[in-house]
Amino acid sequence: xxxxxxxxxxxxxxxxxxxxxxxxxxxxxxxxxxxxxxxxxxxxxxxxxxxxxxxxxxxxxxxxxxxxxxxxxxxxxxxxxxxxxxxxxxxxxxxxxxxxxxxxxxxxxxxxxxxxxxxxxxxxxxxxxxxxxxxxxxxxxxxxxxxxxxxxxxxxxxxxxxxxxxxxxxxxxxxxxxxxxxxxxxxxxxxxxxxxxxxxxxxxxxxxxxxxxxxxxxxxxxxxxxxxxxxxxxxxxxxxxxxxxxxxxxxxxxxxxxxxxxxxxxxxxxxxxxxxxxxxxxxxxxxxxxxxxxxxxxxxxxxxxxxxxxxxxxxxxxxxxxxxxxxxxxxxxxxxxxxxxxxxxxxxxxxxxxxxxxxxxxxxxxxxxxxxxxxxxxxxxxxxxxxxxxxxxxxxxxxxxxxxxxxxxxxxxxxxxxxxxxxxxxxxxxxxxxxxxxxxxxxxxxxxxxxxxxxxxxxxxxxxx
Ligand code: SAJ
Numbered sequence: 001x002x003x004x005x006x007x008x009x010x011x012x013x014x015x016x017x018x019x020x021x022x023x024x025x026x027x028x029x030x031x032x033x034x035x036x037x038x039x040x041x042x043x044x045x046x047x048x049x050x051x052x053x054x055x056x057x058x059x060x061x062x063x064x065x066x067x068x069x070x071x072x073x074x075x076x077x078x079x080x081x082x083x084x085x086x087x088x089x090x091x092x093x094x095x096x097x098x099x100x101x102x103x104x105x106x107x108x109x110x111x112x113x114x115x116x117x118x119x120x121x122x123x124x125x126x127x128x129x130x131x132x133x134x135x136x137x138x139x140x141x142x143x144x145x146x147x148x149x150x151x152x153x154x155x156x157x158x159x160x161x162x163x164x165x166x167x168x169x170x171x172x173x174x175x176x177x178x179x180x181x182x183x184x185x186x187x188x189x190x191x192x193x194x195x196x197x198x199x200x201x202x203x204x205x206x207x208x209x210x211x212x213x214x215x216x217x218x219x220x221x222x223x224x225x226x227x228x229x230x231x232x233x234x235x236x237x238x239x240x241x242x243x244x245x246x247x248x249x250x251x252x253x254x255x256x257x258x259x260x261x262x263x264x265x266x267x268x269x270x271x272x273x274x275x276x277x278x279x280x281x282x283x284x285x286x287x288x289x290x291x292x293x294x295x296x297x298x299x300x301x302x303x304x305x306x307x308x309x310x311x312x313x314x315x316x317x318x319x320x321x322x323x324x325x326x327x328x329x330x331x332x333x334x335x336x337x338x339x340x341x342x343x344x345x346x347x348x349x350x351x352x353x354x355x356x357x358x359x360x361x362x363x364x365x366x367x368x369x370x371x372x373x374x375x376x377x378x379x380x381x382x383x384x385x386x387x388x389x390x391x392x393x394x395x396x397x398x399x400x401x402x403x404x405x406x407x408x409x410x411x412x413x414x415x416x417x418x419x420x421x422x423x424x425x426x427x428x429x430x431x432x433x434x435x436x437x438x439x440x441x442x443x444x445x446x447x448x449x450x451x452x453x454x455x456x457x458x459x460x461x462x463x464x465x
Contacts, residue, residue, distance in 0.1 A: 022144070022145045022175075022176070022177065022178070022179065022209075023175070023179070023209040023212065023213055025145060026110060026111075026145065026147050026179065026213050027212075027213055027216055029110050030110075030111075030213070030216055030217050030220065031216075033056070033057045033058055033220070034059075035058065035110040035111055035217075036058075036059050036060070036061065036108055036109050036110050036111070037050065037053045037058050037059070037060040037061070037109065037110075037111045037113070038060070038061050038062075038063060038105070038106055038109030038111065038112040038113070039053075039060065039061075039062050039063065039112075039113045039115055040063045040103075040106075040112065040113070040114045040115065040116060040134045040137070040138075041063070041064070041114065041115035041116040041117075041130075041134070041152075042062045042063075042064045042069050042070075042073065042099060042115075043080070043115065043117070044080055044081075044082070044187055044189050045115040045151060045152075045185040045187050046062065046113075046115035046151075047062070047073075047078065047079075047080045047083050048080065048082050048083050048187060048195070048196045049113065049115060049151070049185075049196060049221075050062050050097065051083055051087050051088065051091060051097070052196045052197060052221040052222075053220070053221055054091035054096035054097045055087065055090075055091065056220055056221050057096070058096065058220070059095075059096055060091075060096060060097055060098075061097075061098055061099070061100060061105050061108070061109060062097065062098070062099040062100070063099075063100060063101070063103055063105070063106065063137075064099060064100075064101060065101060066101075067101050069099065070099035070100055070101055073088055073092065073097070073099035074092060074098065074099050075092075076088050076089030076092050076093065077089075080189075081189055081190050082187070082189060082190065082191075082195060103137040103140070103141065104140075104141055105141075106137060106138055106140075106141040106142075107141040107142075107143055109146065110145065110146060110147065111146070111147045111148075111149070111217060112138055112146060112147070112148045112149070113148075113149045113150075113151055114131065114134045114135075114138075114148070114149065114150045114151060114152060115151045115152060115185065116130035116131060116133075116134050116152050117130050117152065117292075118130065118131065118152045118153050118154050118296075118300070119296065120296050120299055124299050124303075125299075125303055126154065126155060126299070126300050126303055128154070128158070128162065130152070131150065131152060131154065131158065131162065131163070132162070135162070135163050135166045135167075136166070138166075138167070139166055139167065139169075139170055142167060142170055142172060142178070144172065144177045144178070145177070145178070146178050146179075147178070147179040147180075147181070147210070147213055147214065147217065148163070148167065148178060148179070148180050148181075149180075149181045149182065149183055149203075149214055149217075150163060150181075150182050150183075150231075151182075151183055151184065151185045152185070153184060153185065153238055153239070153242070153293065153296075153297055153300065154235060154300055155235065155239070155300040155301065155303060155304035156232040156233075156235040156236040156239070156301075156304055157232055157235070157304065158182075158235060159180060159181070159182040159206055159231035159232075159235065160180075160206045160230075160231055160232065163180060164180055164206055167180065174206060174207060174210075175207055175209050175210070179205065179207075179209055179210040179213050179214070180205065180206045180207075180210050180231070181203055181204060181205040181206065181210045181211060181213075181214035181231055181234075182203070182204055182205075182231035182232075182234045182235050183201055183202060183203040183204070183214060183218065183234060184202055184234060184235070184237065184238030184241075185238075186199045186200075186201075186238075186241075187199075189360070189362075190359070190360055196221065196222065197221060197222055197223060198222070198223050199222065200222070200223075200224040200225070200226050201218045201222045201224065201225050201226065202226045202228060202234050202237050202238070203215050203218055203225060203226070203227055203228070203234060204227070204228040204229065204230050204231045204232070204233045204234030204235075205230070205231060206230070206231050210231075211227050211228070211229070211230075212227070214227075215227040236301075238297070239297055239298070239300055239301040240301075242293050242294055242297040242298065243297060243298040243301055243314075243315060243318075245283075245294050246289065246294050246295070246297070246298045246315070246318045246319070246322065247298075247314050247315070247318040248281070248283040249283050249284075249286070249289055249294070249318070249322060250317065250318030250319075250321040250322050251283065251318075252266075252270065252283040252284050252285045252286075253285045253286070253288075253321050253322060253325050253328075254321050255269065255270070255285065256285035256465045257328065260465075265464070266285055266464070266465060267284070267285075267448045267464070270282050270283075270284060284447075284448070285325075285446075285465045286325065286367070286446055286447060286465070287325050287326060287329045287367040287368065287371060287425050287446040287447075287465075288322055288323065288325035288326050288329075288367025288370065289322045289325075289356075289365070289367065290355075290356025290357065290362075290363075290364060290365040290366040290367055290368075291356045291357065291362065291364060291365055292362075292364050292365070295322070295365045296365070298312075298315045298318065298319065299315070299319075301315060302315040302316065325367060326367050326370035326371045326373075326374060327370075327374060329367075329371055329423065329425075329444065329446050329465070330344075330371060330374045330375060330378070332444050332463050332465075333349070333375075333421050333423055333442075333444045333463070334378070335463075336421065336442050336444065336461065336463045337420060337421055337442065339461075340420075340441075340442070340461075342420055343379075344375065344378040344379060344380050345378060345379030345380065346379060346380070346381070347380050347381065347420040347421060348380075348381045348383075348418060348419045348420050348421075349375055349380045349381065349382050349383075349419060349420065349421045349422075349423060350383060350384065350385065350409075350415060350416065350419040350421070350422045350423070351368055351371065351372060351382060351383070351384040351385075351386075351423050351425055352384070352385055352386075352411075352422055352423065352424045352425065352426070352431060352436065353368070353384075353385075353386050353424060353425050353426025353427060353428050353431070353447075354366055354368035354369070354372075354384050354386045354389050354392055354425060354426060355368075355386060355388050355389055355426050355428070356368075356426070357426065358426055358427050358428050358429060358447075359388070359428055359429055359430075360388060361388035361389055363389060363392065366425075366426075367425065368384070368392075368425040368426065369392065369394065371423065371425060372384070372392070372394075372403075372406070373394065373403070376403050382406070383406060383409050383415075384406055384408065384409065385408060385409050385410070385411045385415065385431075386408055386426065386428065387408070387428060387430050387431070388428065389408060390407065390408050391405055391406070391407050391408070392405060392406045392407075393405045411431070411436075413439055416435075416436055416439040416440050417439050417440075417441075419440065419441070420441060420442065421441070421442045421443075421444060422436060422440045422442065422443045422444070422460075423443075423444040423446065424436075424443065424444065424445045424446055424447055424449045424450075425446055425447070426447065427447035427448070427449035431449075433449050433450050433451075433454055434453075434454045434457070434458065436460075437450060437454050437455070437457075437458030437459075437460045437462070438457075438458050438459065438460075439460075440458075440460040441460060441461065442460060442461045442462075442463070443460045443461070443462050443463070444463045444464075445462060445463070445464045445465070446464075446465045447465075448464065448465075450462060450464075
C-alpha cells in the first residue's frame with residue numbers, strides 16, 4: 001500500500017476502510033448530511049453554492065486566496081449580489097460555514113468543488129492557471145474517499161485529461177480512492193427568477209460512480225439534476241449553451257448592418273420575427289458583447305477543436321462580427337457628425353452607460369471600453385455617465401489604448417447640451433431617455449433605448465443600430 005494511503009493523519013472512512021467502497025461511504029455521508037463540503041473559490045459561483053449547502057444543513061469550508069473575502073464571510077457579510085448578509089451570517093453563526101485561506105483544511109473535506117476563474121490569455125487561448133493551482137492544492141492534502149468536482153467553465157477533456165492525472169500521480173485510483181466529476185455553473189448574477197436552487201444542474205462523472213454520487217450530492221440542493229454519461233459531455237454542454245448565444249448575437253449584429261443598408265428598422269424586424277411561436281428565439285443587436293462568459297467561453301471550444309485539427313468557423317465568424325461592433329458604432333457616430341459638418345476630432349462625445357449590460361456595474365469585456373478607445377484615437381473628447389460605474393480604467397488587456405482613467409459624470413443638462421454626440425452603449429433603466437433626447441443634438445442608440453414616442457417627440461437627430 002502506498003504510504004500516502006496508509007498515513008494515519010488521514011480521516012479514515014471507517015475502521016475497515018479498505019473494504020468500504022467510497023461510492024457507498026460518500027453516499028451515506030451525503031444522505032446523512034455529514035459530508036463536509038469544501039468549495040474552492042468564493043466568487044459569484046462559489047459563494048451562492050456554498051450557502052445553498054449550508055442552508056440545507058451541510059458543514060462547509062470555503063477556500064479563498066483573498067483574505068478580504070474570507071474576512072467578510074466570517075464576519076457574516078456578503079459581497080455577492082445574489083447572496084444576502086443574513087444568509088451568510090446565519091450560516092456562520094450556526095457553525096455550518098467557515099471561510100479560510102488555509103488550504104490544508106481540504107484534507108477534512110469529503111467533497112471538494114472547484115469554482116475558480118477560467119479567463120483567456122491575451123492570445124485568446126484558455127488560461128488554465130487557476131484550475132491548475134486549485135488542483136495543486138488538492139494534491140497536497142488529498143486523502144482517500146474524496147469526491148472532487150470542477151464547476152469552472154472549460155474545454156471538454158479538462159476534468160479527465162488535466163485533473164484526473166494530477167490526482168492519480170499522488171497514488172490514488174479513480175473509483176477506488178476518489179471520485180471525479182464536472183458540473184457546469186449556470187449562475188446568472190442578479191437574475192430574480194433563476195437562482196442556484198432552481199437552475200437545472202448538469203453533472204457528468206469520470207466514470208459511472210462519480211456521476212451517480214455527484215448527482216446525489218447536487219440533488220440535496222437543486223430541484224433538478226441532469227446526469228450525463230461523462231465529464232466531457234457536461235463540459236461540452238456548457239460551452240454549447242454560451243457559444244449558441246455568441247453566434248446568435250453575432251447574427252443579430254450582422255442583421256443590424258444589413259437592415260441599416262436596406263433602410264429598415266432592425267428592431268422592428270426582430271420583433272416581427274419573434275412573433276413566430278416556435279423555431280425562433282430573439283437576439284438583439286448591440287455595441288458588442290461583454291461579460292465574463294459569452295465573449296470567452298466559445299474560445300475554449302474553438303481552442304479544443306483546433307487541437308483536433310478542426311476549425312470552428314461559426315465561432316470565429318461570430319467573434320469577427322461581434323468584436324467589430326464597436327468599430328461599426330464609431331462609424332455610425334462619425335458619419336452622423338460628418339452630416340453636420342463636424343469631425344470626430346475635437347468633438348465632445350458623451351457615452352451613456354458603460355457596463356457590459358443594463359442595470360449592473362460589471363465592466364468586464366464591456367464594448368464601451370473599445371468604443372471610448374476608438375473615439376479617443378480619433379481625437380474626440382470622450383466622457384461618460386453610468387450610475388453603476390464610478391470609474392473606468394484602461395489598463396485592460398483588450399483595450400486598444402492606455403488612456404487616462406475616466407470618472408462618472410453627473411448627467412446634468414449642461415453635460416448633454418454641451419455634447420456633440422451622445423452614444424447610448426448600455427440602456428440602464430435609471431436614465432430618463434426622453435430628457436436626454438430633448439437636450440441632445442445627436443444620439444446614437446445602440447440598444448433601442450429610445451421608444452418611438454421619445455424619438456418622435458425630440459429635437460435630437462437619432463441614429464440607431
Ligand atoms: N447581448 C447582445 N444581444 C443579445 C443578448 C446579449 O448584444 O441579444 C450582449 C449583452 O449586452 C452582453 C453580452 O451580450 O454584453 C452577454 O450578455 P448575456 O445576456 O449573455 O449575459 P451574461 O454575459 O451575463 O451571460 C450569462 C450567461 N450565464 C452563464 O454562463 C451561467 C448566459 O449563459 C446566460 O444566458 C445569460 O447570463 C443570461 O441569459 O442572462
